[in-house]
Amino acid sequence: MTNDLLLIGVLIIIGAIIGGGTNIIAIRMLFRPYEAKYIGSFKLPFTPGLIPKRRSEIAISLGKTVEDHLVTPEGIQEKLKDGLLLKEAEDRLSLAVKELLKEELTLDEWLELHLDKKDQLKNIRQSIELGLETKLLGWIEEYKNIPLKESVPKLWHEKINATIPSISASILKKTEEYLHTDEGRVQMEEMVSRFFNSRGGISNMLGKMANRFSLSSALTNELVRFLNEKHTEQLLTNLLQKEWEQVISNSPSNYISDENVSTRVQSLSKAVVDQLPLVGEWDKPLEVWSHQYEKILQKTVVPYMMTSAATILSRYIKSIIKRIGIREIVTTEVNGFPLQKLEEMLLDIAKRELKLIAVLGALIGALVGLVQGIVIVFFV
Known part of the structure; x- marks a missing residue:
């Protein structure tokens, strides 16, 4: 009986070793x-191992699975719709903008430091100036020999003609007001003195005998009376209208010489660009001038960028994923992943389960050994 039990025990141990060892192998x-x-x-036989042998097939299958069932356009669209991803991205972008606006570097220096774009803004400014200069020179070349009346919009011409009477009235009013000022009275007295002094002889003597103040006062009153007459305003209006018609009857070439037009256009282009937002401030540190744009950036630009990005992603996500080639990326990465690291990673993840498989193999082997022992002892 003891020998039978010993035999059964030995068979159980051998079966457990074989079962567990087989699973481990x-x-x-x-x-x-x-x-x-x-x-x-x-x-x-059985070399290389299953995974190394079927590695390329596994990589292709895994890539197909990821593209068809895991990273799908529908899944990404659902993630975009819940808003959490976009909100987090917007918060991060807002924080990045806030930090950027506090930089002590100029915008050009920041681009050179972070994006390796040296003199990028300088080149942009030069391009803007050159484009504006080219446009102005082209416009001048096109219209320089055309009379102004043909190039000036008709509505402008009508408005200017309608404004001339009020300009005449304003000139006369300002002239009258000036004559009544201390400076105007002094000018009239000096004019009377120059008149008599220039005549010499008897005129000079008469001028000394006369009260020049009363003469200048009388002359001023006469001028004021003349300015207030209705026909004076009409006379000035007609004169201005005649001069305006003369001006627009000529072409720009009558007023601008070809020698200095290029220099003037270049100076004008530079002056205009200097007044453009951002462009005229690029050479200053960001912290000095960027605060004036922070509100519009945070309240308008950043939300608009995120909304636009979400719209574009939702609309073109299928073609984007197709162009990215997720299947090819996964296949390439799996094929290039070191087998030893892959083994360590999988064994570490499934350590508990693999131990249970080995134990289960040992239990099954022990059970088989037990059955064999019972059969041998009782039936053989």
Whole structure:
């Protein structure tokens, strides 16, 4: 009886060792050996291991699975719709903008430091100036020999003609007001003095005998009376209208010489660009001038950028994913991943389960050994 129990125990132990050991070897054979083994020209069976042998097929299958079932356009669209991803991205972008506006660097220096774009803004400014200069020169070349009346919009011409009477009235009013000022009275007195002094002789003597103040006062009153007469205003209006008609009857070439037009246009282009927002401030540190744009950036530009990005992603996500080639990326990465690291990673993740598989194999082996022992003891 003791020998029978000993036999059964030995068979149980042997069965457990064989069952557990077989499972352990099977698990190891999933990965090892990494390469085929040969004895002479004879290739050993089961080499390389299953995963190394089927690695390319696994990579292709995994890439297809990821593209078709895991990273899908529908899944990404649902993620975009819940708003959490976009909100987080917007918060991060707002923080980045806030930090950027506090920089002590100029915008050109910041671009050079972070994006390796040296003199990028300088080139942009030069391009803007050159474009504006080219446009102005082209416009001048096109219209320089055309009379102004043909190039000035008709509405402008009508408005200017309608404004001339009020300009005449304003000139007369300002002239009258000036004559009544202290400066105007002094000018009239000096004019009377110059008149008599220039005549010499008897006129000079008469001028000294006369009260020049009363003469200048009388002359002023006469001028004021003349300015207030209705026909004076009409006379000035007619004169201004005649001069305006003369001006617009000529072409720009009558007023601008070809020698200095290029220099003037270049100076004008530079002056205009200097007044443009941002462009005229690029050479100053960001913290000095950027605060005036912070509100519009944070309240308008950043939300608009995120909304536009979400719209574009939602509309073109399928073509974007197709162009990215997720299947090819996964396939390439799996094929290039070191087998030893892949083995360590999988074994570490499934350590508990693999131990249970080995234990289960040992239990099954022990059970088989027990059955064999019982059969041998009682039936053989």
